[in-house]
Amino acid sequence: MPLTHGVVTGTASHFPAKSRYSALALLRGALGGHRHWGRAWRAAEPKPSYDVVIIGGGAHGLATAYYLASQHGIRRVAVVEKGWIGGGNTGRNTTIVRSNYRQAPLQRLLEHSLRLWEGLSDELNYNVMFSPRGALFLGHSDADMTRLAERGDSLRAMGIDAELMSVDAVRRLVPLLDFSRAARWPIAGGLIQHRGGTARHDAVAWGYARAADNLGVDIIENCEVIGFTREGDAVTGIETTRGRIAAGKVAICVAGNSGHVAGLAGVRLPIESHTLQAYVTEPVKPMIDTVIMSQSLHCYISQSDKGGIVAGGDPDGFPSYAQRGQPVRLEHAIAQAIALVPALSRLRMVRCWSGVTDMSFDGSPIIGDLPLRNLHLNGGWCYGGFKATPGSGHLYAYHLATGQPHPIAAPFDLARFAQGRTIDEAGVGPMPQHR
Amino acid sequence: MMLIHCPHCGPRAQEEFTYERTRDSVVQLDQAPDVAMAALYSRTNPRGEENEIWRHTLGCRGWLELRRDRMSHAIVAVRPLGVQVLP
Amino acid sequence: MNGETVQFTFDGKRYTARAGQTLAAALLDNGVAVVARSFKYHRPRGIMAAGVEEPSALVTVGEGGRAEPNTRATDVFVYQGLVARSQNAWPSLAFDVGAVNGLVARLIPSGFYYKTFFGPPKRWMVYERFIRKAAGLGPAPQQADPDAFDHRAAFCDLLVVGAGPAGLAAALGAVQARQRVVLVEQDRLAGGALLREDLRIDGAAGAEWAQDAVARIVAGGGRVLLRATATGYWDGNLVSVVERLAEPGQAPSRADAPVQRLWKVRAGRVILATGAIERPLAFGGNDRPGVMLAQAVRHYVRRHGVVPGRRAVVATSNDDGYRTAFALADAGAQVVAVLDSRAAPAGPLAEQARARFAVLADARPIDTRVRGKRLCAVIAQVGGSEQRFAADLLAMSGGFTPVAHLHKQAGGDLAWDAATQAFVPGAARQAQASIGAAAGGHDLAAILAQGWQAGGGDARMFAVDDPLGMGTPAEAATVPDTIRGKAFVDFQNDVSLGDIDLAWREGYRSVEHLKRYTTLGMGTDQGKTGNMAALGRLAQAQGVDIPQAGLTTFRPPYTPTTLGVFAGAAVRDHAGPVRKLRLHAEHDRQGAAWQPVGYWFRPRSYPQVGESLGEASLREARMVRQSAGIVDVSTLATFEVAGPDAAALLEMACATAIGRLAVGRGRYTVMLREDGMVMDDGTAWRLDEQRYLLTSSTGGADRMAQHLSWLRNVMAPQLKASVVNVQEHYGAVALAGPRAAAVLAGLTGAAAPAHMHCAQGQIAGIDVLLLAASYSGERAFEVYAPGHHMPALWQALHRAVVAAGGGAYGLDAMDHLRVEKGHVVIGAEVDGRVTAADIGLGGMLRKQGGFVGWQALQRPVLATAAGRRHLVGLTVLDGQALPEGAMLVLREGEEPLGHVTTAAPRVAGEGWIGLALLTDGASRHGQELLAWSATRGATVRVRVGDPVFYDRQGARYRD
Numbered sequence A: 001m002p003l004t005h006g007v008v009t010g011t012a013s014h015f016p017a018k019s020r021y022s023a024l025a026l027l028r029g030a031l032g033g034h035r036h037w038g039r040a041w042r043a044a045e046p047k048p049s050y051d052v053v054i055i056g057g058g059a060h061g062l063a064t065a066y067y068l069a070s071q072h073g074i075r076r077v078a079v080v081e082k083g084w085i086g087g088g089n090t091g092r093n094t095t096i097v098r099s100n101y102r103q104a105p106l107q108r109l110l111e112h113s114l115r116l117w118e119g120l121s122d123e124l125n126y127n128v129m130f131s132p133r134g135a136l137f138l139g140h141s142d143a144d145m146t147r148l149a150e151r152g153d154s155l156r157a158m159g160i161d162a163e164l165m166s167v168d169a170v171r172r173l174v175p176l177l178d179f180s181r182a183a184r185w186p187i188a189g190g191l192i193q194h195r196g197g198t199a200r201h202d203a204v205a206w207g208y209a210r211a212a213d214n215l216g217v218d219i220i221e222n223c224e225v226i227g228f229t230r231e232g233d234a235v236t237g238i239e240t241t242r243g244r245i246a247a248g249k250v251a252i253c254v255a256g257n258s259g260h261v262a263g264l265a266g267v268r269l270p271i272e273s274h275t276l277q278a279y280v281t282e283p284v285k286p287m288i289d290t291v292i293m294s295q296s297l298h299c300y301i302s303q304s305d306k307g308g309i310v311a312g313g314d315p316d317g318f319p320s321y322a323q324r325g326q327p328v329r330l331e332h333a334i335a336q337a338i339a340l341v342p343a344l345s346r347l348r349m350v351r352c353w354s355g356v357t358d359m360s361f362d363g364s365p366i367i368g369d370l371p372l373r374n375l376h377l378n379g380g381w382c383y384g385g386f387k388a389t390p391g392s393g394h395l396y397a398y399h400l401a402t403g404q405p406h407p408i409a410a411p412f413d414l415a416r417f418a419q420g421r422t423i424d425e426a427g428v429g430p431m432p433q434h435r
Numbered sequence B: 001m002m003l004i005h006c007p008h009c010g011p012r013a014q015e016e017f018t019y020e021r022t023r024d025s026v027v028q029l030d031q032a033p034d035v036a037m038a039a040l041y042s043r044t045n046p047r048g049e050e051n052e053i054w055r056h057t058l059g060c061r062g063w064l065e066l067r068r069d070r071m072s073h074a075i076v077a078v079r080p081l082g083v084q085v086l087p
Numbered sequence C: 001m002n003g004e005t006v007q008f009t010f011d012g013k014r015y016t017a018r019a020g021q022t023l024a025a026a027l028l029d030n031g032v033a034v035v036a037r038s039f040k041y042h043r044p045r046g047i048m049a050a051g052v053e054e055p056s057a058l059v060t061v062g063e064g065g066r067a068e069p070n071t072r073a074t075d076v077f078v079y080q081g082l083v084a085r086s087q088n089a090w091p092s093l094a095f096d097v098g099a100v101n102g103l104v105a106r107l108i109p110s111g112f113y114y115k116t117f118f119g120p121p122k123r124w125m126v127y128e129r130f131i132r133k134a135a136g137l138g139p140a141p142q143q144a145d146p147d148a149f150d151h152r153a154a155f156c157d158l159l160v161v162g163a164g165p166a167g168l169a170a171a172l173g174a175v176q177a178r179q180r181v182v183l184v185e186q187d188r189l190a191g192g193a194l195l196r197e198d199l200r201i202d203g204a205a206g207a208e209w210a211q212d213a214v215a216r217i218v219a220g221g222g223r224v225l226l227r228a229t230a231t232g233y234w235d236g237n238l239v240s241v242v243e244r245l246a247e248p249g250q251a252p253s254r255a256d257a258p259v260q261r262l263w264k265v266r267a268g269r270v271i272l273a274t275g276a277i278e279r280p281l282a283f284g285g286n287d288r289p290g291v292m293l294a295q296a297v298r299h300y301v302r303r304h305g306v307v308p309g310r311r312a313v314v315a316t317s318n319d320d321g322y323r324t325a326f327a328l329a330d331a332g333a334q335v336v337a338v339l340d341s342r343a344a345p346a347g348p349l350a351e352q353a354r355a356r357f358a359v360l361a362d363a364r365p366i367d368t369r370v371r372g373k374r375l376c377a378v379i380a381q382v383g384g385s386e387q388r389f390a391a392d393l394l395a396m397s398g399g400f401t402p403v404a405h406l407h408k409q410a411g412g413d414l415a416w417d418a419a420t421q422a423f424v425p426g427a428a429r430q431a432q433a434s435i436g437a438a439a440g441g442h443d444l445a446a447i448l449a450q451g452w453q454a455g456g457g458d459a460r461m462f463a464v465d466d467p468l469g470m471g472t473p474a475e476a477a478t479v480p481d482t483i484r485g486k487a488f489v490d491f492q493n494d495v496s497l498g499d500i501d502l503a504w505r506e507g508y509r510s511v512e513h514l515k516r517y518t519t520l521g522m523g524t525d526q527g528k529t530g531n532m533a534a535l536g537r538l539a540q541a542q543g544v545d546i547p548q549a550g551l552t553t554f555r556p557p558y559t560p561t562t563l564g565v566f567a568g569a570a571v572r573d574h575a576g577p578v579r580k581l582r583l584h585a586e587h588d589r590q591g592a593a594w595q596p597v598g599y600w601f602r603p604r605s606y607p608q609v610g611e612s613l614g615e616a617s618l619r620e621a622r623m624v625r626q627s628a629g630i631v632d633v634s635t636l637a638t639f640e641v642a643g644p645d646a647a648a649l650l651e652m653a654c655a656t657a658i659g660r661l662a663v664g665r666g667r668y669t670v671m672l673r674e675d676g677m678v679m680d681d682g683t684a685w686r687l688d689e690q691r692y693l694l695t696s697s698t699g700g701a702d703r704m705a706q707h708l709s710w711l712r713n714v715m716a717p718q719l720k721a722s723v724v725n726v727q728e729h730y731g732a733v734a735l736a737g738p739r740a741a742a743v744l745a746g747l748t749g750a751a752a753p754a755h756m757h758c759a760q761g762q763i764a765g766i767d768v769l770l771l772a773a774s775y776s777g778e779r780a781f782e783v784y785a786p787g788h789h790m791p792a793l794w795q796a797l798h799r800a801v802v803a804a805g806g807g808a809y810g811l812d813a814m815d816h817l818r819v820e821k822g823h824v825v826i827g828a829e830v831d832g833r834v835t836a837a838d839i840g841l842g843g844m845l846r847k848q849g850g851f852v853g854w855q856a857l858q859r860p861v862l863a864t865a866a867g868r869r870h871l872v873g874l875t876v877l878d879g880q881a882l883p884e885g886a887m888l889v890l891r892e893g894e895e896p897l898g899h900v901t902t903a904a905p906r907v908a909g910e911g912w913i914g915l916a917l918l919t920d921g922a923s924r925h926g927q928e929l930l931a932w933s934a935t936r937g938a939t940v941r942v943r944v945g946d947p948v949f950y951d952r953q954g955a956r957y958r959d
Helices: A023-031 A059-072 A104-118 A120-124 A142-157 A167-173 A201-214 A258-264 A327-340 A342-346 A386-402 B033-040 C023-029 C097-103 C121-134 C165-176 C192-196 C206-219 C294-304 C320-330 C348-356 C405-409 C444-455 C497-505 C511-518 C531-542 C563-567 C584-589 C613-626 C646-653 C701-715 C740-748 C787-803 C811-821
Strands: A049-055 A077-080 A135-139 A163-165 A189-193 A218-220 A225-231 A234-240 A243-252 A271-281 A291-294 A300-303 A309-319 A348-360 A366-369 A375-379 B003-006 B010-013 B018-022 B049-055 B063-069 B075-081 C005-010 C013-018 C058-061 C068-072 C082-086 C148-161 C181-185 C223-226 C228-234 C238-244 C258-272 C276-278 C291-293 C311-316 C334-340 C363-371 C374-382 C385-390 C393-397 C400-402 C414-417 C422-425 C432-434 C488-490 C593-597 C600-605 C629-632 C637-642 C666-672 C678-688 C691-696 C722-725 C730-736 C758-763 C766-771 C780-786 C869-876 C887-889 C898-905 C912-919 C928-933 C938-945
Touching: A049 A059, A049 A234, A059 A077, A059 A201, A059 A386, A077 A201, A077 A243, A104 A120, A104 A142, A104 A386, A120 A201, A135 A142, A135 A167, A142 A163, A142 A189, A142 C593, A142 C887, A142 C898, A142 C928, A163 A167, A167 A189, A201 A218, A201 A386, A201 C511, A225 A243, A225 A258, A243 A258, A243 A386, A258 A271, A258 A375, A271 A327, A291 A327, A309 A327, A309 A348, A309 B018, A309 B049, A327 A342, A327 C563, A342 C563, A348 C563, A366 A386, A375 A386, B003 B063, B003 B075, B018 C701, B049 C701, B063 C701, C005 C023, C013 C023, C023 C294, C148 C165, C148 C563, C165 C181, C165 C192, C165 C206, C165 C444, C181 C206, C181 C228, C181 C258, C192 C206, C192 C294, C206 C223, C228 C405, C258 C405, C258 C444, C258 C563, C276 C294, C291 C294, C294 C311, C294 C320, C294 C393, C311 C320, C311 C363, C311 C374, C320 C334, C320 C348, C320 C393, C334 C348, C334 C374, C334 C385, C363 C393, C374 C393, C400 C422, C405 C432, C488 C531, C497 C511, C497 C531, C511 C531, C584 C787, C593 C811, C600 C613, C600 C629, C600 C811, C613 C629, C613 C811, C629 C787, C629 C811, C637 C646, C637 C678, C637 C701, C646 C691, C646 C701, C678 C701, C678 C766, C691 C701, C691 C766, C701 C722, C730 C740, C730 C787, C740 C758, C740 C766, C740 C780, C740 C787, C758 C787, C766 C787, C780 C787, C811 C898, C811 C912, C869 C898, C869 C928, C912 C938
Parallel strands: A049 A077, A049 A243, A077 A218, A135 A291, A243 A375, C005 C082, C148 C181, C148 C258, C181 C223, C258 C432, C291 C393, C311 C334, C311 C393
Antiparallel strands: A135 A189, A163 A189, A225 A234, A234 A243, A271 A309, A271 A348, A291 A300, A300 A309, A366 A375, B003 B010, B018 B049, B049 B063, B063 B075, C005 C013, C058 C068, C058 C082, C228 C238, C238 C258, C276 C400, C334 C363, C363 C374, C374 C385, C414 C422, C593 C600, C629 C730, C637 C691, C637 C722, C666 C678, C678 C691, C730 C780, C758 C766, C766 C780, C869 C912, C869 C938, C887 C898, C887 C928, C898 C912, C928 C938
16 A cells, blocks of 8 residues: 555645745734734634534644645534643644554554655645654664664565664764663664654644634634534534534544543543653753654653753553643653663753543554444544644545545554454553553 | 552552553453453543542552542542452 | 851852852842843843742853753852853853844744744754754753752641741641641741841741741651752642752762652641742833842842842832832932832832832833943833933832642632732642632731641731831732833743734734743743733733633642652662562573563573674574573463362463363463453463462563452452462573483482473472473473572582583573474564464364453454464575564565564574564465565565474474
8 A cells, every 4th residue: 555645735825925924924024013914713603514523623633624625625614622722632742753653554644644744834834843853762672673673674664764773873863872881771772763753733733723724614712512413323513612513524533532522422432541741841952852762661752942851751551531640650751761861860840741642442543433423533542643643634534525534544443443453553452551 | 649548558659559440341251252342442431430440559469449530530439359358 | 147158150250159148149249230141032131039930040050960050040059169150142141142133033023933944844954953052041961960869758747838927837836736747948948028028926036936936846746848849739639849958069968868859748738838929010121130029129138138239219019019118228229219000009118118219109110221231220101201210220019929839730729819910729629728928818917827727726816016017918010001122021931022912913812822822931930920911911902801811720840840859769770670580690600691671681691702692592502402401481470370260260361271181280371361362371280189380471470460360359259269479489490402301300310290291309409390391392391499499409400401411591592492493472473463373373272262352352353364464484595694573575665564573593403594473474385585674784585384493293392
């Protein structure tokens, strides 16, 4: 199967010249006190009905709306968001973008997404600061290095970039790692995806929102879904805190809360909501120029453009919607980060936070139909949804527009659990707390 | 950090415990395959109270059933599960 | 203040400070006006505040691995030899090239980077390099931390956070009520606001009263932690408190003493007496060195004996600002004017002020002027006209923000107090209460009484003698209409009122969008000073009250906290546990090369002088094929299952038949997960009528222990069976090779048990359990003995195998041997995604089910073999080494059909073989494929075949 189907990387030609972003427009703004900038997106009032209503104004939902409008010409679309757009996991992740997975269906899905990332700032006419600074997995033993080579070999065989790195090459790239032989987890080498990196999470939500709004999509904030309207086994619309909205199709896109929202329609999912924490330090001058992950330690570290070290670790391991983490997990994640990069010790954490992750029961997302007609789901992204944002929206839009799963998304249907086609990247089975 | 009142050990920090699954997702080995798979692969996942099975893994290693609120983390009830030590 | 002095340096210049001064106080005392450059525009900044809320005066303190960038000069006490450096300025603080950003400020408003730098990602990365270098504040640390951090737990009836008047009174009350109290205070002195006021409590000066209160709390059994900040409030009334035992950059008192300690305080009740933070006023140039918060000025004058200016203007929206005017005047400064934004200031403070200073009503600063980089004049709007005041100090007060961070972290609600235009703590979710200024209080006598009662004390009053008298509740400033230049609300991130307005125009109207778009409140001060002014502006734009405009979340930690203290002792060689074999020293003596396996360290091989690891392992493997070898297998998971229902319990876990096993016999078995995939494999042995031993893989030991406990306790509590994890009890050595049976017989004096039989025996006087199982393909035995006997057992076995022409072998040789036999390994062939059928074990499963995972296997995709990956053997055809992990393809560049799970040199023969998981592998035997490793530049021709390469009939197991 080819990696990408029908990806059209646009050039933002759909923005009228007067509202297009550019260096020249900034200069014009400087002369005029920046008074000419209009709203990035309208505060839309809900209309009585839409062709498609997307529940969830995170980046996935906004991307879905954008691609429905831009790729499929479906513009009677609403995105309803219970709070402010991008306020869930879009604004809480550690902003890592990569496609270096091990299982072929995930490789196809994330590579599809990565290729969209590569043209996204231009396509949206919004700089999402996608920075392919490299996503480096560290290996700590010969056995780790063999597993990394296997991952790299499988990626290369799928046409995805991967380079095995010697210790010396890793040292040149990230000199602040602990290279001493006595380190508890000595560095044996690494595997890097040079095209991987980071992006500015909020900008992704805002960029998609602005582009979707420009194409006529209604973005309705402060509008929580409290139920569904049905005729027999078909969903006909949603009940919200701002009234009833009829819809040809209803597309759930609320990762973190998929179980809750699907539950409003009486559907139970192989998803449990867990907590994942992350933290950021005070900003310092550049010290880590790539994304560091470890094969043996559950820890990932990068440095934001502002200078803060952004890092995270394992999920808390039990169901919660509280967006409140347990301190021991945080301490553990920090200790592991210091084990890898000892110079982090005197940096100060300025904030830590928690997101509610949609933990699916094989670790892979669910994209497709639900047992009720006209009701669809995009969720179950566990702790890896941000990197998938453009691909997820693109494939979900395809599904909503055509009624058929896109070939890349087809393996990720809900029926895989009943049929035994699970896609278990970690190979740990159905219990989400073991991922 | 949550404080869980282990029926055997008293109040202990959450870090000593591990979550296993919800009470209603326990798969019995004599269940028909489709019933078993439905139990394994679907959860109500409520934004509220749920019956959960936990283990005092780094303590007495006993199994517990908690009724716990997933929004507030309040633990409404705890009862021991499994083989009980005779009085 | 005593007369001791200490020396310190700032930007290489030597200064003298008085003991007890903060670095900020010492710098002011030495006339240093500019101490930092701001984040974005590199504007020169001085000291604005006196506490942890300081947004601007960030410096790097300390050297080498102790250097702490971004240290607030207001939050480090000067010690002898302190080294501080300015940051974010090049080439120097006085002349900073980055200040050019200020000149092009109009080109780079909030969010400018979202609107430009388009093109391919590589082009953005070029811009990004410059942006990254310009951003960041302090220098990046380059060295490992030489110092230690630790963690401690504390339990108490009452935790009081904050040792100002409210907190002290609360702790005193609790001590009187005989409660176990912990009182924590971020400052090095107790007293809080009392340290900057001239008043008396119960006849004693405020600061002395505070000292005495601490003594009484300690005498009453309470614990008082000074220089200890409550940073996080978690579930279950757990508060994390970071105690500084050394100042930033300071060496610890002893070489191994911790520099910081993280206390985890589990409290029955928590009282938050965290005070309030003064708000700056918004006006043009409100960030100039010389513009300070009014309470901070008073703090420097009264506590540190430093008068930060000679000609001062006080600008206030409330009565409290007047106190600073008095403090300045009493200290000899000239108060040029008090600008009060209220139309008709009244009350005792204003009355007394009018007698001494020019008090101007309806007056507010709108702009400032500098000479050099320091304030020289204040432009004010007084009524309808403008006035200019020559001044080198502007003390401002825009009202107060109660410190409700911990209350919010604990899940509490906030309430809006319209009188003071402030959020105050509302309903609490955990067992906690807020008191004092943190709860919006302002009257000292009332605050003391409130604290005493909250602590649990009997009714009593404190006598407060305040010569100035109480003011009215603080009124907040409104934003003036006329603003010239940049009026900052977030001083550190250079967010001005104009930026707030721009974000509003562009539709970033939710307070969270505003924050994220402008970076408001995202600096190291977390918006402690500026957030309310920005919220006010946002609410003004929306035409609503501040509470309707919303509020951003308060996230831990309250103040920036070193990562090192979170990690505690779990760093360096304590970063992860190390599990050592009981035979670790024996293996070391024999020259073992170590291999990490989870937390274990196991011998990989025992290389001889001049031998590579690969040569050593092949020699060892051939030794086993030819004579005999021993390998330490003590890490295998081992469970004893006993009782009348032991077999029934085992049959829940094991997918193979166990029930019909005869006493003294064993069998290979597999355990499945509930999703039908193989979880683990091992052997089950019937030691007695009602007693079994189950072994399983090293890596899966914890998972298997949990699984068996789950089955026994939750799934089948009715069964009469016990499960005991005996891995830690026993050690085990595997003895394998054609001479193994003879070696064993020689040691035990009895015939060796037949293959898959077990027996008791004695070796060197040690009782041993002998399990005749083979992993290598040779006649082999696992010899189990209590762990403490392992060295003696190993030595006896080693002498015997050496005499038989063999020796010890390691994991690599074991791997070579098992690959040749087609045995799978958990983690390689069994990767959590294979069924028993996939690896050729489908025939072993009990047809009638009843074991974990049987239902899942009935699912259609798992019930058929087609399209699944199967275990196969690979033989290299072109003489090359087989790269483990390589992809199996028909042609390079094609999508893989499978991969090499394990590769090994032939032991009994030449060349390389391997095991692989290959799609539809069972029907591909005989097919030629390429093992392609693109990352290692290797392509090897292989033929697919049966996974068993050696002794397919198993003849060598038998005697």
